[in-house]
Amino acid sequence: MFDRRKFIRSSAMISLAPVVPSFLAGLAQATESARGDERILVVIQLDGGNDGINTVVPLADEGYKQHRRELRLPDSELIKITSDFALNSNLRSVGQLWEQDRLSIVHGVGYPNPNRSHFESMKFWHVGSNQQEQVEQGNGWIGDSFGTRPVRLGAPHAVNVGDESMPLSLHGRRCIVTSISNPADMRLRASTVDLSERDQSSNATGLNQFVNKVVTQAYTSSRQISELTTQDSSAGYPASRLANRLKLISGMIKSDLGAQVYYTLQPGYDTHAGQLATHGDLLGELSSSLKAFMDDLRQAGLEDQVLVLCFSEFGRRVAENDSLGTDHGTAGPVFLAGTRLAQRSYGVMPSLTDLDDGDLKFHVDFRHIYASLLTDWLGLRLPTWLEGYRLDNLLA
């Protein structure tokens, strides 16, 4: 286990190491607060477009039977939650979190004029805007909100966990992000050249400045993270890729790395064909991994400091296609996990009979959720384009 004392020791080493450039060394002056009530957001991107209808199932809706003939989940494969909706039975552990007031569902989340392209819709979700001009600016809803806020001893603002490229959400002019999938990958074999004399803010062109910055940051965080080992916990993580990623995140949170946002994704939700089995497996992986993660944090006494957001770029069409799958649709549910949430469900289930060209009508604009997570939860400054949005009553 990478314990706190060891972390401080290695942090001190980092601040003295020649490789640390001035812009990071300056951060060492930022007060090293004792582990306090710093809040952390963990984002899980359900990649590919999750079929919300078979995730949070609208029991009472006539349209469910009508549109889902082959893909309709029988009662035996549902966990009834309220008279309105049930959970896919693969979400058993999520159901337990719900029972224990550690999980909320936001129903029917989407945005106006939905785009059914994975890339376009994901960009909107990453930026927090459905305006093309805003998307082209290239800053993400999380990345942009880290203004000049000091972070602890050269810690990154955010960590992208996994081998996928960094999501647009984390792009920001000042945002320092590290990407890791395995702490061992971060170990530098040979000593690299001292880059400390390089002027990070020089008049060098954009691309030169960029490579200077990212390479220097990478070598710095290499020293930090390669020492981190994941603790064997008794929380019972399943053997899966998502579980491993969450376990790594838990390790970083427990060792007080200092990042406020951890981002990871679970791929595979683009279920155009043979959906039932694939989708069930994905939800099962999500559910058991998420529960293990929350239990792990609970045992470490850290659960109150962490909130998890699970979202997908769109839901799927209400009517199934003829390949036992579903094509790209619109609105879907968002899961939030944590102990500080005020309500267990937000918004109302979208109707499966009152449709917009065969697609669900959204009720909650995802930007409301973003804005409340940034301000009410993380205490950050809102990106200008999210001003005016707020999900009422997010926190208890």
Next chain:
Amino acid sequence: MSNHWKIYQPSTSLPWNVNRVRHLHRRAGLGVTLEELDRDLAAGPVISIDRVLQGTSRSQFTRDNFEEMSQVLAEAATRSDDEVRLKAWWIFRLLWTPDPLLERLTLMWHNHFATSNAKVGNLQLLLRQNQLFRQFARDKFQRLLQAVLLDPAMLIWLDSNSNRQGHPNENLARELMELFTLGVGNYSEQDVKQAAQALTGWSVKDSQARFRTEHFDSADKTVLNVTQSFDSATLADHLLNQPATAQRLAWRLCDTFMGEGVVSQPAIRELAEVLAASQLDIGRAVETILKSELFFSEANISSRISSPVEFVVGNLRSLELLDRPPSTMVLARWCSLLGQDLFRPPNVGGWAGGRDWLNARTIVGRANFAAALVAGELHTPIETPDLKQFCNRLTNSKSVPAKSGSLKNLLGRHLLSTPLPVEQEALLSDQPSELIGQLLSLPEACLC
């Protein structure tokens, strides 16, 4: 020739020098040996660029029986059903081909029509698709697109098996319009639905594409305001005729060969016109780019992040570490580790490339690759390479002006596309292999 793509002619401000020879090979080949450098410097741009275009740019470290060996390796890889061996086969081609531009274009099409073995799960089919990309790499785009639409790996990848009359699956139709031809914003949702109907009837049986009339929807479809009984082939032709397709291909080619922020929108439009006027002749457009003044402009030099394949293969060739063949399996694993897992692009959009190649993990990975390279770990069995010998050849090379300075400086110029910061030189080692390891882990080493 047009304005934006006027032909490069050496001048006092844009001389034909070692930097431009290296630039040509970094972008259109993969690294350059000292002998090739001397040869092209003497020959001038016209002959040198033609060699690249005609597939004769490599004079060293090629193999006479290259295609035969390639075929043997490909067959062995698919027989073994070991995906790493198929990746290693492609690395073999990238390393030893006499025509590196062809491999680069094949890689471009692999990204444009990104198909992953994660779903296809059949190396034989991925190999066939890859050979198709190579066969039509420089051809008129119509031939490539029509072949791709009947390619079994593609049909499996985008769910054609389940796209049938009356119950279309939109997956292939959408990506055909969004990624392969028009680009996002140039079609409606209704167009996608109608196009999906036109693509019905095709499926894969026994590793072959087959058409079944009973699954084909022969009704009229309206796609981009034209109504007729479109099928797969006529739909493709219809899409190929749209100006947006030429525009997207022009963007793709600039994205492949040009630097960040170098090509203006009007220049892309002009290249699109070149394409549109030549029935989307890819070879013609590539020639236009590689012969242009814009390509050889200062702004375009050192203005890209190199891809993992460029970094791995390019540096091996530039350091001439090929007397003893490196392990292609080891190199394939390195490319994966650095973020370019061949035959496994991250999704249908392919690799985002550019700045996305770099993150903490891949940057540390590149530095560790450099360490492995100088330690001889890219070869099996491991054997420390004699880099001193290469350094001697470099110092005595004809292309190197006599008074051009220290070994650090010479190696820096050879391996990096941009000059070393002056203050950096003092911090570098004098020992050749250590020096090379350090140079390849500098921020500048990520640029090309």
